[in-house]
Amino acid sequence: MTESNYFAQVLKPGRYLGSEYNAVQKEWQQAEVRCAVVFPDLYEIGMSHQGLQILYHIFNAQDKFLAERCYSPDKDVEKLLRNRNLPLTSLESGTPLGNFDLLAITLPYELCYTNILTVLDLAGIPIYAKDRQETYPIVLGGGACAMNPEPVADYFDAVLLGDGEEAITEIGLLIQSAKADGLSKIDVLAQLAKIEGVYVPSFFSPEYDENGKVRQIVAHTGQNEVNRRVLSDLGAVDHLLHPIVPNAKIVHDRLGVEIARGCTRGCRFCQAGVTYRPVRERTPEQIMALAEKGIANSGFEEMALLSLSTGDYSCLGEVLPKLMDRFADEYVSVAMPSMRVGTLTPEIMDQIKRVRKTGFTLAPEAGSERLRRVINKGITEEDLLEASRMAFGLGWKVMKFYFMIGLPTESQEDIDAIIELVKKSGYEISKVAKGRKQINVSIGTFVPKPHTPFQWNRQLTIEESRDRITYLRQNLPRKGCKMKWHSPEQSFLEGIFSRGDRRLSALIHAAWQAGARLDGWSDHFNLERWRKAADEIGLDLDFYLREREFDEVLPWSHLQTGIDLQFLKDEWNNAREEIYTPDCRYHGCQQCGLCDFDLVQPIVHSEVEPGSQKTDGTFIPGEHQDKRNNAAHDEQHFKYIVHYSRIGNICFLGHLELLQLIFRGLRRAEIETNFSKGYNPSPKISFGPALPVGTQSNAEYFLMDLPKPLASPQDAAALLSSKLPPGLEVNSITLHSGKLPQVVEVNYSIEFPKPLSESQVALLESFLASDELVISRERKGKKRQFNIRPLITSLVTETDNLLTMQVISKAGSPGIKPADALQHILGLDQETTLELAITKNSWQGLDEE
Template sequence: MSSSLMLSSSSLDLDRILPLVRKPGQYVGGELHAVDSGFDAGNLNFCLIFPDLYEIGMSHQGLQILYHLLNGRAQTTAHRAYVPDIDMERELRAQGLPLFSLEAKAPLAAYDVLGITLPYELCYTNLLTVLNLAGLPFWAADRNQGHPLVLGGGSCAFNPEPVADFFDAIVLGDGEEIILEIADLLALAKKEGWPRPAVLERLARMPGIYVPSLFKPKYAQNKLVAVEPLLAEVPSVRRRVLPRLHAPSVLYHPLVPVVKPVHDRLGVEIARGCTRGCRFCQAGITYRPVRERTLEEIMELANQGIAHSGFEELALLSLSTGDFSCLGELMGALMDRFADDFVSVSMPSMRVGTLTPEIMNQIKRVRKTGFTIAPEAGTDRLRQVINKGITEEDLLTTCRDAFALGWKLIKLYFMVGLPTETEADVEGIVQLAKKARAQVGQGKGRPVQVNLGVATFVPKPHTPFQWEAQIGLEQSRANINRLKQMLPRQGYKLKWHDPEQSFLEGVFSRGDRRLASLIEAAWNMGARLDSWSEHFDLARWRRAAVECGLVLEDYLQARPVADALSWDHLHCGVERSFLEAERDKALAQEYTPDCRAHGCQGCGLCDFKTVRPVVHERPTAVRPVPSTPSVREEPGPPPKAHAYRVHYTRLGDSRFYGHLELLQLIFRTLQRAGLPLLFSSGFNPSPRVSFSQALPVGVESLAESFDMDLSRPLASLEETASRLNSRLPATIRVQAVEPAPRTVVRTSITSYTLSAAAYPEQMHRNLSEFLGRESFVIDRFRKNRHKELDLRPLVARLEFDQGRILLDLIGHQGQPGTNPREIMEKVLGFSEREALLARILKTGVKEMASSS
């Protein structure tokens, strides 16, 4: 492990990079409830890394759980890092700067442990981006005592072989308990100065830890025949299973992002594990057994999480949320608690047959959040093969209920290429979609939409289908094209996952260690962010495969059951004999019932002492569900609005927040402060808050404001300002709160101070010439149109004084205006890069207003 250095947040000069990149706010940290920026060399210091962009990684709850657990211990610190976007990687390399943690802005190489999540196969080249920008060798065998320990975990840990040689150790299973055991061991190792091999051997003896260097793949005639242990005491590795979910208090103070992530909401895990037994589903095997939270725990998580975050949506997380034993009671309790606060509840993973009218009525009390169901296959026959356990009539009943309750959009997800699939099964997808849309009934007068999402089936390790073939690219494209041809244009929309990305996912899903060289070769050829279609290039991977002497299609072939698999030494807890029996039952179209309701099915995981299903009984006295209409539909006159104006400053790193990001931050701050906000009406209620003119990203300000409408007057303006400041980032400070003026601003003069590291040689001449002209017309090209704009009447002052540019700009309501960077580039002769790197401060606004 490395000897950590004490590094301050100023150790890396990011001011010369962040103004130049897309969404710079994703690199500055400062999220609500993030830990302090510093760390002590005497502590055990982790950096937890999600190998994708911030907007994906900030939605990952597993990383957040580990973050809070580690930071809850004395002498242990955990910070975070995410993969930089292409432009940020380019700037880091150009400036010779390493990848850094968000909290400390410290180089990753300064940490003792880099904990990297393995969430999906197409992030594998991102691992190399992280390691390379950290200054570390790719291959674990090339690292020495001075390097951080590289630790992995997550969904792909159940066949990590394609990337195993990049990791020192990998965790199998639930991380909550084992991460603390690892921390104890590594803290002792650091204190006593253990050599790296001794650390790895001690880790290997810990249940649930896989040390790849202590296992060696064996090949014969270019075929894997075994993965042999080098340590006799550790012949294999078995997954760690958490008997009960972690205490709710771990997530009382969730991280609240500033830059909007993909899933911008409070996630509340109500259960882990699923026992439905879908034969294609790896998570249904590797997260067994089902472990539910109690109603009390869930309400505690929801109350604390919303109060401390300000999120306006709460998502109930589980592999099959609809199977939660007390879902009706839970939904009623959640909506009774949060409907008046306009906090909606969504269930991202619902199952046909579990979405009852009772539950739908509860969901729509605030806003109709996403309604998505996954039939997976287009015919009852194929659904029997995959053990989906639902019929066409079940699906149509769910759609009929949803349309009757006011939903106008239903999303259906399917797979093509499932084992035993026929043309009739593919065509059945379109037929089922048509029948679903027809459930709206005749004469309703409401157009409805059915959206279809389609992906290519990828056989996953540790599933009954792990031996099956994956269809090739041509067949995948043909199936999707068939759906395009058959699906009517009116009332339907088809989206599909790129078959080329599914092809590569299939290669890695069941791959072996030979693929590590392929990943390195593709990365060297420029492979980055492969899960993003705009960056993915299968041709590049094919060139890398030729260079490595590999045939990618070989990894998609069917596997004989007797053959060795690259993950045979990694046990998920479910017996191989059970998977083989399930495969046979799939071909015979036999159903395996859910063990939560029909008794143990003999998968081999539970010992019924420590590991067993945790399922709660539904209360015998079922709570009546009120037929409460949506809050926005309640009759009565609107409440009187009490309008206030909040004046605030934005300095330092907050200049990198985009306007929409700032709006969201303010909305959530107001919610956390408990102010009695009024909300708009309509399908998506939002706080009645209006902001001053948007600042360009990178501009600081001493003179920002927003107006808010409240349902009752404030008792103390000073106390309100103090309350807001206690909930805002330190870089945003409320200066005053006052009653909002009843005026309409027609014209304003905004003052700026501009400073740069260097000024263009011709700047003074350009400035003088501009001031001497009556007109200065520029050509703008926006929205594919050229427009002329005269800048001269918009500039009230432009002068250079004591090394700074002083600028006053005139703005007229409803008319085109300009901004400081445009003046710098068009008038003063700055290049675009020089203008972006300049420091711009908005110092004041003078408004010429008329009475409303």
């Protein structure tokens, strides 16, 4: 979608605008290989996914390659595209997806599978790989769910298993060569299958026995198995230095810094702990470079240190103080969203709170010591209680605990232990914290995952999950505790896809045809639709949640993570015996079978296990001193008014989204502002009245409060303008008193999609000749009458479809938007009103003091 009249009709146009800061724009005709990287969920989810950005920048770094992005549209945009017979296009250039050579579709989680069909169908690409001829793009899958892609395997030409940093370039080079040589599609697939980690589903066929179990997986080539691709070293950082900065609000709106990949703690339920082995840490120097360049090139006000378990990064005690010393004065906070109980120390907490208290989630997973031994969690009840005491003692008011229900061997005593553990935590917190405090308890149903020691276990039924959730709701403390839970119905479907086979492709297709969309969103999810689809094709959904036998051929048996099957079986036996398996990073190789200790091996930069001993004195809580806390620093106030324009599709962003763009642009331009005080400090910037979504403007402004004067306001204006996304342009920056007039006149031009009729011209003349036009407004359930006539001082017909309007704006008083005014004056319907092209041209009185 590139036409502005489409954006006016959709719910969140910011998802579809493109033109974000650091997005790559390359010449289509100059590229020899064109790839669309696709995330099959909404923009705000997909833009939070670092893997897609990594592949995007790596591919675009090649001279003859081009990569553009696409995200799954929401239902309103899907309807609009279908009604107008328009194809789904890329964000960067608005090119139909069918014109690309390669579609690289991420498989991030199971409940996005119907979105893949939506993307393919809207792109005009046949859903099943067998139906796609030579003229269609190669459809490639990859990501977290790629280690069992069988439920969607029939839709893909190829699937990349494992790390993609090196493989994506090899795939691009192969396609480049194949295009030059004129290879057929089958020849291209044969060549792709030779790349390490690439799985071509059509080269394998599952066969089933009379009970519906997989009897064997037949390989049609000499390759019986496909091995996961493993990146030996995370040392390369060039592709991570210019992160795309979203225009619209996204789920994780911050700079992600991957400090390590892989985890060898060995939690027996955790698929990522298997499929991302071995542990590969970045050096402290690499992390500092990623943070320095990433913040400078993005303007984010928060960075997150990313890893499966951030607290297990061996050099965290060295890196975190350096990051905080570097960024605290710039009000850039550090979040660590994945902290293992036992690695959360007072020193870490004390560092984090220097800017703002970012959230913590502690995941004991199970309530009892016994069950935590079964799952190899390796933490004690006292570890959790101590973490709670520390956090609340240092000023935190809210902490999240995550538990699973339905873990193997779970009993009623284990469910009761969750309740008791929360109660004990609440009691311990009350001894160290005053005032409001809360524990948010999150409950999820255990879903057995492929390639884990628990891959053979059964999953709870929906009814069993509901019963346990209800029991917890009724018995967890009412005061100071809030419980949330993942839908048992969604967990049920996730479990089906998690350990499913190729027969599920027919189910996904049938449910999609019946209207299944965006199943990861609870407000869209409808299990009954899936049950009906299963009945139509004769599929028993409960079959996929059953217990599996050790000797059973699993649907993913031909896809290898590098971990020995016998190791997984031994781990399941260790679970039954409650035997702990140590972390190989610090306690020797546990013989999982992955590492060759040549190219593939753990990369850890400290021999000391985090949390195993007290701080060595590198930093001491409370001793750091931030310049921003110096009162003299805050006494300097230099106020400037910034005049800027907002032209083009960027006008479809909301007011809060625009504010965020300005804040980040100022940070990129290194214009330092004063900040507010309190829990969540923000720049001292005052914006003009919110502009209606869809209205362009040549006359926007904001006031900024700086701690020191600008050396050259003219140069600062040019620099800031260069650091803003396309469509935002700074016209001037000048000193200002900071005082704004209470009444100003605003001039607008309004272009109609077609010439005004005689009756409409008559209505305009009647309005101008009258003293009032009373409209009704409803606010907080109350209707009020409002005369808009005195606010419109001028209304001139410039051409047969162009008006200019002068509107009075009074601070603290009701105002009128030009579109609303014309809707009432001319009796326009909603569709015509949305088609008006409105531009704010100028203010009168703004710079008067």
